[in-house]
Amino acid sequence: MSVTRAAVRPAAVRRKVESWLAERDGSDAIVLHARPEWTDEPVLTVGDTPVRVVPCRTPLAARAALADRAGHEKLVLLTDLTDMELGDGLLTHVSMQKGRSVDPWDLVTQVFGGQVRLDSTLVRTGRWVADALTDLAPTQGWPPPAGLILTRDHALRHLAGAVLGLDPDALDGAGLLQWSTDAPNQLRFGDLPTEWSDGIATFLREVAGPVAVPVLAAVGAGHGVDAIPLGLLAGVLWPRAAESRPDLDLVVARTRLEPRFGGARLTESQAIAFGEATEAWIYRALDGDHAVRHDARRMLRRAEDIAAEIDVAGRLAASDLLPAGFTQRMRAFGESVRLAVPAAGAPVSPAGELIERAQDRLAEVETHRSAERSRVETARMAVRLLRWLATPEGPAPATMLDAVQRQVRDDGWVDRARLDIFVGDVDPQVAQAYRLLHAAVEARRARHDHQFAELLQDTTTAERDPGTLLRVEDVLDRVVRPIVDNGRRVLMLVLDGMGTAAAIEIAESLGRGGAWEELTPGGGPRVGVLAALPTVTQVNRCSLFSGRIAVGDRGAELRAFREQFPGGVLLHKSDLRTPAGLAVDPEVAAALGDPAVPLVAAVINTIDDALDRSDPGITEWSTDTVNGLRNLLVVAQDRVVVLVSDHGHVVDRGTEAVLRPADTSENRWRPATGEPGDGELLFKGSRVALGGGEVILPWREELRYGPRKAGYHGGAAPAEAAIPLLLFAAHDENAVPGWAGAPVSSPEWWREPLRQAAGETTSPEPAPTENRRPARRPARPPVQDEGLFDLPAPVAATAPPPSAPTSPQVPSSPAPADSAAALVAALLASPVYADRRGTRAPLPDERVAAMVATLVAGNGRATLETLATRAGIPVHRVTGTFTVLRRLLQVEGYPVLSLDPDGRTAKLDIALMVEQFGLAVP
Structure with a gap:
């Protein structure tokens, strides 16, 4: 009596035939017990042997097939008849004189080398695995497992790897993202039987983690090639640093992304993992060769296009990668600068909290991967100028030496920064903020220029003794x-x-x-x-x-x-x-x-x-x-x-430049004919070498007399x-x-962020002095006897060295000075420090005290240049000194002191230092 048999897949027949031919038993036919259905080509070629497959529903059909067999062909009889129904007379003409079953798991062991046992978990996965492993097996079979047991993981890894075109060991989030860039491979995956693709997808979600869920959902929804752009947007809409529940607009934005995943709603962990994985893929691609970088940039553009399509482009500032995010961050930074610049004519410095906000926005700009170096550097200059504006101006210089040194040690740095600000930014919103900042800086610099020129006029006319100048x-x-x-x-x-x-x-x-x-x-x-x-x-x-x-x-x-x-x-x-x-x-x-x-x-x-x-x-x-x-x-x-x-x-001031007609071909000086105008002064004396010893010079930088050039000289600025x-x-x-070795030359406002103490206020600046008389000075100015070549006095542990800027500085930290001093004193008095000090490189206690106090005062952070300044260390020695200090403080290898990835900012883990040195500080 015949029994109901399962339909046999062509690959299964081929595998049974391969096994039969390998036996070399001399037979010309084989009986396979299976449903007598065959829709594939009637003749298979296995090796060099043609094999005809004939479905046989009756014994007569089987006998006819045997009788009609061509001499050069082998024969496969597919039948659901039992051996008894076929009869001994027919079976004597087939291999082994009996029919063979087509067990899918037997075929699995065959395609994995034939010498393995099946793990029960693999069998329980389902018949689809056996069919897929048989149908998709490479010509030479699957790689055998390391042992005698064919595990579910080994089998499915190789199956999924073959389907996705990936190395079996690369079935992780990164591998899936790479696969998503290959449209033909995605199409092949979509053409698999549904049971197969669903089963492989289940396995991928197990081994590749939460990233697999959105990638496969996008593939299933027909948006697989957009998986990486969608992941970049997931990183924007599910920010990692979110501390509260998402607002309504964010929820709506996430909902607009769901159709790209076939309506699936991503969990927080899935979306965050998806975003991190796609960002990592982009970072690697941007560091790759030209073709890979091109793909990465295409993905970035596509993400921005999708953001526009679903109306979430306004949130791209949250992305560290998307170029539109950099644009939005620059605009946010520009707005923070605009708010921090004092209103025109206001006699006060920028508010500290507004400068801190600008510093925060600058940090966001600096971390963006698409940041343009020149624009970021200009943004840094803008923040430096804001900090300079917040620095109390102090009294006007009393001597020509003071005025020259102010230009060298402070205002020259301002000039360097304001050149960048003058050049500006391509974004109109940022450019407008820079224009306001430039005007505020110019107002203060004009006061300094005027003070300098008046001292120069007095020194030159009165033939003052230069002293050490x-x-x-x-x-x-x-x-x-x-x-x-x-x-x-x-x-x-x-x-x-x-x-x-x-x-x-x-x-x-x-x-x-x-x-x-x-x-x-x-x-x-x-x-x-x-x-x-x-x-x-x-x-x-x-x-x-x-x-x-x-x-x-x-x-x-x-x-x-x-x-x-x-x-x-x-x-x-x-x-x-x-x-x-x-x-x-x-x-x-x-x-x-x-x-x-x-x-x-x-x-x-x-x-x-x-x-x-x-x-x-x-x-x-x-x-x-x-x-x-x-x-x-x-x-x-x-x-x-x-x-x-x-x-x-x-430099030429463009549209702000003022051309003043004069009877001269020179750009920045003219003979002393007539009275000096606004922005000019009369100079005469033995150090005036032209004009018969008497000339008129402009102190305003925007004035010129001759033809326009890129820059000028000759004046008294x-x-x-x-x-x-x-x-x-x-x-x-x-x-x-x-x-001797030079100290750090930059002023503190140049290198250190502004950190306002609670309740701290900035000092008001004097009103502009362009149109008022200078303050009265003694009849004979002080002799300029500052010791130009004198050696500096010894540096105290808590006082800045002579190399520190002479102008008052805005406090750089909210840490109370007495608390910092107490902590430093406790460190130097601790037995652990005494023990390490005796075995490590000899750093003087006062130098250690100065550097640690600076770090504590800065809430654990300070630039290497600031440490050098506070400790009186020549700038070329600061890196070596920092290394010695780090060894001194690294008790048992714990990272008490470290250097940020920027290579210039030191970080002190204050709590860890207290613990490692056993400090008892109230």
């Missing part, structure tokens, strides 16, 4: 000659037109290389040099090389230099040009390497040339952008390098008249007697 005619005699007399050779680089802002950038680029150490008088702050008037090249460069006020061209400079240093070499632009293939002219290199040449001076015109031919306001000055500078430094490693200029410059002076030695901070 360096003037341009003093540089050779008071700076260069003592170095040469001490037996060291010098390379003096005169960077024509280099102002204090450009000098800051150049000094930073030199310091980054690590080959050169900056030196300052006594290891104190940088010093500046006062230019002669007017601040033009023919006056100041000739005066520099002459050692006295003089006017002349290149020939006069050469003659004056040879009188001062007969054995020296002076190089101008034409001398520095090189033939093909040579970075440094052989004669120049020979002079630099010659022990008999004590002084080589080189004039480099790159910055001054930019005033005519390019835009100095958008150039980042460095050893790479100043022509020839890097190469000269490479061949001058054994010389002390003195960097100086002949004058600074101001501190940006023109304060000359930077930098001195460097290669790995030798004792190269020059009286000079």
